[in-house]
Amino acid sequence: MSNRLNVLKTCKLYIGGKFSRSESEHYFQAFDKKQKLLANLCRASRKDLRNAIQAARKVQADWGGRTAYNRGQILYRMAEMMEGRRDQFIAELECAAVSRRRAENETDAAIDRLVHYAGWTDKYSALFSSVNPVASPHFNFSIPEPTGVVGIAAPDDYPLVGLISLIAPVIAGGNTCVVLSSEKYGSVACTLAEVIHSSDVPGGVVNVLTGFRADLVPPLATHMDVNAVLSAADDPEQKKNIQENAHINVKRVHLYDGTDWMKDESQSPYYIMDFQEIKTTWHPVGT
Amino acid sequence: MSEKEVITRQSLRFDELWTYDPAPESPDYVKIEEQYNLFIDGKFQEPASGRYFETINPANEKLLSRVARADKSDLDMAVAAARKAYDGIWSRMPAKERGKYIYRIARLLQERAREFAILESMDTGKPIRESRDIDIPIVIAHFFYYAGWADKLKYAFPGVDPRPLGVAGQIIPWNFPLLMAAWKIAPALATGNTVVIKPASSTPLTLLRLGELIRDAGLPAGVVNIVTGPGEIGSAIANHPGIDKIAFTGSTEIGRTIQEASLRTGKKYTLELGGKAANIVFDDAPVEEAVEGIVNGIFFNQGHVCCAGSRLLVQEGVADELVHKLKMRMETLILGDPLDKNTDIGAINSKGQLDSILGYLTEGVDNGQQIYQTKCELPEKGYWCRPTLVENVSQSHRIVQEEVFGPVLTIQTFRTPAEAVSLANNSPYGLSGGVWTDKGSKIFKVGKGIRAGVIWANTFNKFDPTSPFGGYKESGMGREGGIHGLLPYLELS
Numbered sequence: 001m002s003n004r005l006n007v008l009k010t011c012k013l014y015i016g017g018k019f020s021r022s023e024s025e026h027y028f029q030a031f032d033k034k035q036k037l038l039a040n041l042c043r044a045s046r047k048d049l050r051n052a053i054q055a056a057r058k059v060q061a062d063w064g065g066r067t068a069y070n071r072g073q074i075l076y077r078m079a080e081m082m083e084g085r086r087d088q089f090i091a092e093l094e095c096a097a098v099s100r101r102r103a104e105n106e107t108d109a110a111i112d113r114l115v116h117y118a119g120w121t122d123k124y125s126a127l128f129s130s131v132n133p134v135a136s137p138h139f140n141f142s143i144p145e146p147t148g149v150v151g152i153a154a155p156d157d158y159p160l161v162g163l164i165s166l167i168a169p170v171i172a173g174g175n176t177c178v179v180l181s182s183e184k185y186g187s188v189a190c191t192l193a194e195v196i197h198s199s200d201v202p203g204g205v206v207n208v209l210t211g212f213r214a215d216l217v218p219p220l221a222t223h224m225d226v227n228a229v230l231s232a233a234d235d236p237e238q239k240k241n242i243q244e245n246a247h248i249n250v251k252r253v254h255l256y257d258g259t260d261w262m263k264d265e266s267q268s269p270y271y272i273m274d275f276q277e278i279k280t281t282w283h284p285v286g287t
Numbered sequence: 288m289s290e291k292e293v294i295t296r297q298s299l300r301f302d303e304l305w306t307y308d309p310a311p312e313s314p315d316y317v318k319i320e321e322q323y324n325l326f327i328d329g330k331f332q333e334p335a336s337g338r339y340f341e342t343i344n345p346a347n348e349k350l351l352s353r354v355a356r357a358d359k360s361d362l363d364m365a366v367a368a369a370r371k372a373y374d375g376i377w378s379r380m381p382a383k384e385r386g387k388y389i390y391r392i393a394r395l396l397q398e399r400a401r402e403f404a405i406l407e408s409m410d411t412g413k414p415i416r417e418s419r420d421i422d423i424p425i426v427i428a429h430f431f432y433y434a435g436w437a438d439k440l441k442y443a444f445p446g447v448d449p450r451p452l453g454v455a456g457q458i459i460p461w462n463f464p465l466l467m468a469a470w471k472i473a474p475a476l477a478t479g480n481t482v483v484i485k486p487a488s489s490t491p492l493t494l495l496r497l498g499e500l501i502r503d504a505g506l507p508a509g510v511v512n513i514v515t516g517p518g519e520i521g522s523a524i525a526n527h528p529g530i531d532k533i534a535f536t537g538s539t540e541i542g543r544t545i546q547e548a549s550l551r552t553g554k555k556y557t558l559e560l561g562g563k564a565a566n567i568v569f570d571d572a573p574v575e576e577a578v579e580g581i582v583n584g585i586f587f588n589q590g591h592v593c594c595a596g597s598r599l600l601v602q603e604g605v606a607d608e609l610v611h612k613l614k615m616r617m618e619t620l621i622l623g624d625p626l627d628k629n630t631d632i633g634a635i636n637s638k639g640q641l642d643s644i645l646g647y648l649t650e651g652v653d654n655g656q657q658i659y660q661t662k663c664e665l666p667e668k669g670y671w672c673r674p675t676l677v678e679n680v681s682q683s684h685r686i687v688q689e690e691v692f693g694p695v696l697t698i699q700t701f702r703t704p705a706e707a708v709s710l711a712n713n714s715p716y717g718l719s720g721g722v723w724t725d726k727g728s729k730i731f732k733v734g735k736g737i738r739a740g741v742i743w744a745n746t747f748n749k750f751d752p753t754s755p756f757g758g759y760k761e762s763g764m765g766r767e768g769g770i771h772g773l774l775p776y777l778e779l780s
Contacts, residue, residue, distance in 0.1 A: 130769060133753050134749075134751035136749065140753075142755045227760065246546060246550060247546040249715065249760075278757070278771050279739070279740055280740065281741075
C-alpha cells in the first residue's frame, strides 16, 4: 500500500446546497503549519457572495417556518455527522493549525456545541416569550422570530469550534447565513460544509465561502438583502467597515471580540437572541 | 337598482341629523410661561447662547412660548450632571428606592393629567380626546409599570446578572411628545441609568413640564436632564463621548445617521423608526369592525403615527362594500379645534409636515391616482388636511412605498392570503401590520407571514406598557415596553 498515491480533495465553495468553484475561477493557497501547500482554495468573488445571499434568502422562510423540533433534530444530525468524521477533523486541525491534543479538544468541543444548540431550538422561545397583561380586553403575546439572512465573518483562531459557535445559534434560531470562513484555515470550513450537506440541512441555510475577507466584507456590509452581520474575525478595519455601512439598511451588527470559544461560557441562548426579533400580536377578547 | 345604490340609501347621514355644539377644553387652565429654560442638574438654566426658539400652536399658528436653544456647551453640562448623578447616587441607590421615585412621578402625573393633556394638544395639534384618553393615561401607566421593575431586574433574564449602562441619551419625536418621553425615561430610570433627553423642536412643552414635575418629585439632581434645541443638538447627543447609550425614535433617515454615529463611537443604541403598515382585510372579516379599525389605524393622531395602518389591502370580494362604508364613516369624522372634545381630526403638526403630505397628493394626481377627501370644512388658520383615501395606486408609487405621516390611506386589492402577505412585506419597513378575519387559523398564518414587530388582529393601534413595541428591518431595532423593553438599558453578563 505504501506506493499508493493518495487522492487529494478539490475544495469548493458551498452555495445553495451545491459545491461549486468560484465563478471567477480565482484561487488562493492554504498552507499547513509547516508551510507546506495544503490546498488550492476557491477565492470567492463578489458575485459568489451575491449568489450565496440570494440562496440564503430563498430558503429563509422555509427554514424559519420549520418546527423547532425539526430544526433541533437537524442540528443534532450535524453533530452525529461530525462525530463520524471526528478523526478527519482532528487530523485536519492538527495538520493545519494546532497540536494533536488541542485538535482533539477542539473537535470534541465543536461537536458538543452543536448538541447544546440543538437542544435550544425548542426552548429559547419559551424563555424569551411573554404573555403581556395589557390593561384592555385583548389577548397579547410576544415571541421571538428570526432576523432573516445573517452574514458571518469567522475567526482565525479556533477554526472549527469558533465557526460552529457562530453558525449554530444563528441557524438554531431559524436564520439562514452566508459564512466567510477563516482565510488561514478555509479547508476546515470546506470539510464542515460537507458535514452540513449530509445532515438534512436544506441547501442555502448555510453557505460557506472561502476567500479573502477583504474582498467579501465590503459587499456583504453594503448588501441590501442582508439583515444582520456577525463578525468574530480579528480585523479592526473590517469591523469598522461593517459598522460604517450597517445604517444603509439598518443591519443588526454583532461583533464578538476575543471570545474563548473553547469555554462552556461561550454558549448561551443569548447568542441565539442576538439574531431574533420580538413580534407582539394583539387580539380582542370578546364574543 | 344596483347593489351599490341600495347601500347608499341605507348609509349614515350624520351630517344632516346630528350637530354638535362646541365643547372646548379651556386653555386658561394651563399656565404657559413666556420662556422656558434647559433642565440641567435639577435646575432650569438659561442656555449658554442666550438664544431661544419659538413653539407655536399648529391649530391657530399662535405663539405658545419661547424655548431655550441648547448648544454643545449646554449639552456637556447636562451629560456631566447625568454622569455625576449616575456615579454618585442613582446607580448606588437601593433599587426599591429608585422604584419609589418612579412611582412618585406616575402619581404626580395622575394628579395633573388634564393639564398635561391640554398642553399636549395645544403644542401638537392632536385632539384632546386622544391626549386625554390615550397619550397621558399611557404615559402614567408606563411610569407605574417600569417603577415596579426597578427591584426585580434579576428575575427578568435567566442566567445573567443585569447591570445599568450609565448615561442614556434619548431623542424623541413630535408625534407623541410626552408618551415617547415616558417610553424612554421610565425604563432607563428603572434599570438604574440616568438620562439626557431632547424633545422635538416643535413640541417641547410637555416634556419641560415633566421636568418641573420631576424636580417637584424630589428626584436627585441630574438624574433626568432636558435639553431643547434643533436637530444639531440631537446629532451632538448621538456623538457625545460621555453618553453610553442612545435611544432614538423618529424617521428612518435620521435613524440611519444615529446608527452610524453610535457604531462609530461604540455606544449601545436602539432605534424606533418609520413604518408603512399594511392593514389587511379578508372577505370573511367583520366589516363594520374593520371599518372602525381602518379609521383608527390611519386617522388616529392625523396619521402622524409610525405604526399607522397606511396601506389598506382588501380582498377583492369585499372591496367595493368596504370602501363604500369606509367613505361613509369618514364623512362623520369631525375635523377642527383640537381642544374641542368632539374633535376626531386635529391639526397637522407643522407647516413643513403639511407641505410634505400635500406633495404626495399632488404627485398622486400626476400619477393618475384617484384621490378621495372628506367634505369637511377647514379652519382658516392653522395646518389642516382632510381625511384622504388614495385609490388606483401601484406598489411602486412613492405614496405606497414611503411614509407619508399624514391622514392619507392608500387602497390596494388582493385575491389570496399569500398575495396579501407578499404585498405587506414589499417594503423596507416592518413595524406593524393589521389582519382582519373571523378565521383564527388565518390570523396566525398571515400574522406569522408579516415581517413586522407588532401585529394587530381584528384591532389596530393599541398600546400598553406591558406590551413590547418595535420594528423589524428598517423600522429599527430593540423594543420598548414589557420585559423586552428593559434590555436596551441593561448590560447582561
